Amino acid sequence: MLRPSTEAKTFYKVSQAGEMKAKNFLSSQKGRRLVKAVNSLKITVLCGFITILVLRGTLGPGGLFGGSAAPHSVDLREQIIKAQRAKVLAQVEDAVPDNATASKFVEEEKWDPSTPYTLGPKITDWDSQREKWNTLNPGMNKTLSGRPKTLLVSGSQPSPCANPMGDFYHLKFLKNRIDYARLHGLEFFYNMATFEKEMSSFWAKLPLLRKMMLNHPDVEWIWWMDSDAIFTDMTFEMPMEKYGKNNLIVHGFHNLLFEQHSWIGLNTGSFLIRNCQWSLDLLDALAPFGPEGETRVKAGELFTDKLVNRPVFEADDQSALVYIILYGDPKWKANTYVEWEFFLHGYWKFVVYNYEKMMAKDHPGYGDERWPFVTHFVGCKPCKLGANVENDECFKQMERAFNFADNQVLEKYGYSHAALGSFKTRKIRRDSTDPLGLENISKKETDHTTAEPRLLQQSAQGENFDSSIMK
Template identity: 80%
Template sequence: MLRQIQESAMLRQLSQDQMKAALHSYHPSRYLATPKGRKMVKTLNTFKITILCGFITLLVLRGTLGPGGMFSSGAPQVTDLREQIIKSQRARVLAQVDEAIPDETTASKFVEEDEWDPSTPYKLGPKITDWDSQREAWNALNPGMNRTVDGKPKTLLVSGSQPGPCANPLGDFYHLKFLKNRIDYARLHGLEFFYNMATFEKEMSSFWAKLPLLRKMMLNHPGVEWIWWMDSDAIFTDMTFEMPMEKYAKSNLVVHGFHNLLFEQHRWIGLNTGSFLIRNCQWSLDLLDALAPFGPEGITRVEAGKLLTAKLVERPVFEADDQSALVYLILYGDPTWKAKTHIEWEFLLHGYWKYVVYNYEELMAKNHPGFGDERWPFVTHFVGCKPCKLGATPENDECFKQMERAFNFADNQVLEKYGYTHAALGSFKTQKIRRDSADPLGLKQDASSARRIDKQTIKSDPFTAKLELTEQDTEEVTSQLDITQERQRLNNLDLSE
């Protein structure tokens, strides 16, 4: 009996020791390795991801809707929206001014010319006072040279870029793409095109370089009625839209702008000179002559900038730019500058890129080319981007990314004619969207249907039918024609008798 009690005690002690050893060796990973444990881990991970996504969504909504977020009281006021537009326009033009400042090389290294005396007002060239009569005489000697094939006034599209290569090779790559875009638009709409890479006047550097170039174009192309200037960082994004030139019959300058900002508030951002049309006439030569004294590089441009800052609302202190100078002349100069200037706002002759590029997919889903306005922007202008600047920055990366999207958005409208389109707006790759045909012009189908003439037609008009049918189809027509001719001969005999 005693032995049995001792053995029972030993067994109890052994089981307790085994239990302690088992508990000591237990680890949570042993449970997580089971199917039930793995399922619980998966559920926890999904819960974590859901919380993270919800937090990110709240941040995005707050940034998109503004400080008021989803709980703001009503839509933003119109005045607030207008102020946002004004601020963005101001930042945009300042970025353009900063971009135009020469960096490592100046215009004086690319052109040789007579020295200009700074004590005298700067001139673009000899004064011309009878240009209209000179052009009239030239057009009389060259009838029809000032019109396109379809009778429209001849227009010369002018653009250009710096004489030397970009420090960043991507800059030259996108200059090439934008050049291709201009060539496509000019070809589609019958425009003549001139792309300049030469400096004509060393004093007129940066954005002032367009003045001597425009004068040269007018004087050397007397048959051209309109000259269309386009900055190197602007691109056509509606390849179907065409300028309504009949609308500007009484105007000599067409520029994108806002009437209230320009004429009521006298703001220096009331118009934009990145894309505009100017008529080839005496008025335009006089306007270029009036703008020229503001532009010479150096102290003259600096002092002119002080004048413009004093006269134009909210203009910062910086050297004179052609846009501010044009605003100044329209507001305070000869009344004819205002009378002959058309401020275009009904379509996007200049569309600030940050307002349009992010909407391309939505526009493609809802609209089609040909509007030229917010539904399908005519021109997208990448003001503030510096494609030639060396070094990768977040700003430049975004510019290059959106330049590629804008180019492909426009290029799709060209490639679709040939049965292709870009795989995506951000992709170089193309994809076929239409099968090739053995009858691309559709003429074979029309010809075969024309040959299918029924017997009634053959009997009623065999002469015409014989002309329309091929040799293999003419046997029946010929026999019918012989019968018809014999009947006519007999009728003639009856008449003669």
């Protein structure tokens, strides 16, 4: 049997002494704090690693540190589908009854839930009534330029937003609509009143549209725009001549709507509807699905059963329109124009990040992906209280969209925003003593009048002269 050497014995004793010292230290208060700190560090590193993995999966291509997916690598249609879902579901979530407003609302007649809901007395001769009125008031249904008169209608909730920033951007978007209406000779109506208590949330537009039709017989078209949509091509005009006898112009995709029967085959955030009997009948056909409560819940179940990929939630006006176009009277489909050639509804996440490229490469007037006509902030909740990453991004891009459009207005006056993300302005053109540009016109007229006697004199003397000078 081998005996341990003296060195081994010494090493063993030192090791034992070290272990005892370590145990004594770890059992002390200072040692326990050190152990706790090390364990906390381990947990922190582990959580950080997991967070990076989750964020990488969420952000997709480009990861955390710069770079993003190429615009063309993302399918526009997929983005629109997701946006449509987010928009409607967000509205359902925010559809909280306004008790303060409801308590002040005067009900002349109480609706009996056992009967189909109506927006008002049935009207069957509206076309003849309007024809008679327009005969008595010739020219009232046209603008000064001779185009059919159009009324732009929008609105927002009657009570203040929980988040003051929401009211601020409602004001900015209102200014944007006023600018567009002024530039294109449109009438404008902005609503903040409750017309029908039963028709809350996205259904509130139905009674409002009916009131506009009946009280403005001079108006040929009514253009509805959601409060979270903004004009971003201030030059583009709706090509009304192409729509012929169609009575409803709505943004959408034919294959999604007519082939796939998708509940998001069209978007009701921005659409035009003709002031006529057909349109009154359409509102009457949609109204029974809208009253809040059991009626709306049951209608939602019907739409979920009939329309592809629709989640289970209460009825919304967009699903109702898709449903009656697909399964209702054929006249609804026959007189509806599904517009897709330009952005009557442009999903904000697809367009806002390309504004600088558009400004460098193109100019307003296209209305399509080169310069979007309308940018629609679907899924944003500007009135919601509380800071969150999604709302911060919405507000940031709303500011950029507003300034992108406002530059087109300010340019006439020689100004633009210093940057799309800034409210500050800068002068882009010097003021002139001839702001109307009349000096050049006067000079040309003077040159023309002085040249004319000389030419006549040359002609009388039989001299040859170059007739091009008369041009």
